[in-house]
C-alpha cells in the first residue's frame with residue numbers, strides 16, 4: 001500500500017481513469033432513470049389514453065406535455081360531444097389551458113393554468129382525492145410542486161384572487177409541477193371578469209375548450225380509437241399518450257445507446273490502462289516482491305497484496321467518480337432539463353443508493369480484472385528470478 | 392543440518408548453456424560457519440539461492456533440517472523459509488517505502504510471530520549501531536548503513552541458517568569487524584548456521600570451514 005505513495009502521478013492517472021468511467025456511467029444512468037421515472041409518474045398522472053387537441057396545435061400540445069412549455073389553443077365545446085359519440089370511447093372530459101399574462105406576486109417562470117371539469121374529470125380528480133383530499137371549488141385552486149405558494153395563500157390571475165387549498169407532490173413534468181388547477185367554471189368566470197378587472201383581458205368564452213381527455217373502453221386499443229376520432233371529427237388531432245412515451249423512449253434509447261457506447265469504450269480503455277499501469281508497477285517491484293518471497297511471503301500473499309492495491313485504487317476512483325458525477329448532474333440539472341426538453345424527477349433514494357453501489361462495485365471489479373494478470377504472473381515467479389529481473 | 396546432493400543448475404542464454412552450479416555435493420552440520428570464495432560469475436549467488444529454496448535446481452536435492460525443499464509445495468516452502476532461513480543479499484535489499492524498523496520487522500509480517508518483534512528489532516538495530524535511524528527511510532541511509540539494516544533483518548526470525556552474499560561488501564573496516572563479531576556471537580550462542588559468500592579474506596579466513604567455487608564447481612580449501 002505504501003508503494004502507491006511513490007508512484008504518485010501514475011496512481012493519480014489511474015484513479016482518474018476510473019473516475020471518468022464510473023462518473024459518466026453513474027451520471028448517464030441517473031439522468032436516464034430520472035427521465036424515465038418522471039415519464040412513468042407523469043403519464044400515470046395524465047391518466048388519459050388519448051388527448052384530443054386542435055389539429056394545428058399538435059406540436060405545442062406535445063411540447064406542453066413533455067417540456068411543460070405553456071401554450072393555449074382553443075376549439076369549440078361541441079368537440080366534446082363529438083368525441084364522446086365515437087365508438088370505443090368510454091369517458092371524456094374537457095380541459096382548458098390558459099397562459100397567465102403574468103404571475104403578479106413573485107414568480108416569473110412558466111406557469112400554466114388548467115381548468116378541469118369536476119363533474120366529468122377522471123384524471124386530476126383521483127389524484128387530488130388521493131393526495132390532498134379536496135377538490136377546489138369556486139375561487140379555490142390547487143398548485144403543482146414548483147409553484148412557490150403554500151396552502152392558504154391568495155394569488156391573483158387576471159384580476160381575480162384565488163385561494164390555494166392544496167399543493168401537489170412533484171412529478172418532474174412541468175406540465176403538472178408548474179400548473180395551477182382550477183375548476184372549468186372558475187376559469188370561465190375568471191375570463192369573463194378579466195374584461196372588467198384586469199389590465200389584460202383573457203379572451204375565451206365558456207364555449208371554448210383546449211383539449212378533450214379520453215379514456216377508451218377496455219376492449220379496444222387507444223390507437224384505434226385515436227384513428228376513429230381523427231376520421232370522424234375534422235380539424236382535431238388525437239394524441240395517444242402511450243405513443244408520446246414511446247417516442248420519448250425511442251429518443252432516449254438513441255441517446256442512451258451512444259452514451260453507453262462511449263462509456264463502454266472508456267471502460268475498455270480504463271481496463272487496458274489499469275492493466276498496463278499495473279504491469280509497470282509490478283515490473284518495477286519485481287525485486288521487492290522477490291525479496292518478500294525470500295522472507296517467506298506466499299504466492300497467495302503477493303497476489304493478494306497486488307490485488308488489494310488495485311481494488312483500493314479502483315474503489316477510490318469509483319467513489320470519487322460517483323461523487324463527481326453526482327455533483328455535476330445535480331448542479332447542471334436545470335441546464336440538462338432545458339437542453340433535453342424532457343421531464344425529470346430524481347429516482348427514489350433507494351434506487352440511487354443501488355446505483356451508487358453498483359457503480360462502485362463495477363469500478364472495483366474493473367480494477368480487479370485489470371490487475372488479475374499482472375498479479376498472477378508476478379506471484380508465480382521464482383523468487384530468485386524476480387530478484388534478478390528487478391535489478 | 393544441510394545435505395546437498397548433486398546439485399546442478401544451468402541457464403540457457405540465447406542458445407548458450409551456462410552451468411552456474413555444477414554437480415555440487417555438500418554437507419553442513421548445525422552451527423557450522425562456512426565461507427565460500429570464488430571469482431565473479433562462478434555461481435556463488437546461484438548456489439545460495441538453491442540452498443535457500445529461491446530457485447529450483449535442474450537436478451539434485453537440498454535437504455535442510457530433514458526437509459527436502461523441492462518435495463514440499465510452495466506454501467510450505469515459504470513457511471519454511473520464513474521460519475528457518477534468512478538471507479543477506481549482495482545488493483541493496485530494503486523496501487524503500489518502509490522505515491528501517493518496518494524493514495527489519497518485514498519477515499514477521501509473513502509469519503505468525505508478532506509478539507516482541509518490535510523490541511527485538513530495536514535491539515538488533517542497536518547491535519548494528521543504528522539505534523538512531525529506526526524511523527528513517529532507506530533512502531536517507533548510506534550504502535553501508537542500509538547493509539547493516541539488512542543484517543539486522545537477517546536475525547529477526549531467529550533463523551537456523553543464514554545465507555549471506557557479500558555481507559560486508561560496502562562496510563568500512565571497523566564496522567566490518569563488528570559485523571563479523573556479531574556473526575560469531577550468533578554462531579556460538581544460538582548455534583546459527585552461517586554460509587557466507589565473500590571476497591573478504593579476513594571474513595573467509597576466520598571461518599572454520601572454507602570452500603572455493605570455480606565455474607560452478609565447489610571444492611574444500
Ligand SMILES: Nc1ncnc2c1ncn2[C@@H]1O[C@H](COP(=O)(O)OP(=O)(O)OP(=O)(O)O)[C@@H](O)[C@H]1O
Pocket residue numbers: 385388402403404409410411429430431432433434435436437438481
Ligand atoms: N537468472 C539467470 N539467468 C541467466 N543466467 C544467470 C542467471 N543467474 C545467474 N546466471 C549466470 O550464472 C553464472 C553464475 O552467476 P552467479 O550470480 O551465481 O555468480 P556469482 O558467483 O554470484 O558472481 P558475483 O561474485 O559477481 O556475484 C553467471 O555466468 C551468470 O551470468
Ligand SMILES: [Mg+2]
Pocket residue numbers: 435436437481556
Ligand atoms: Mg553473486
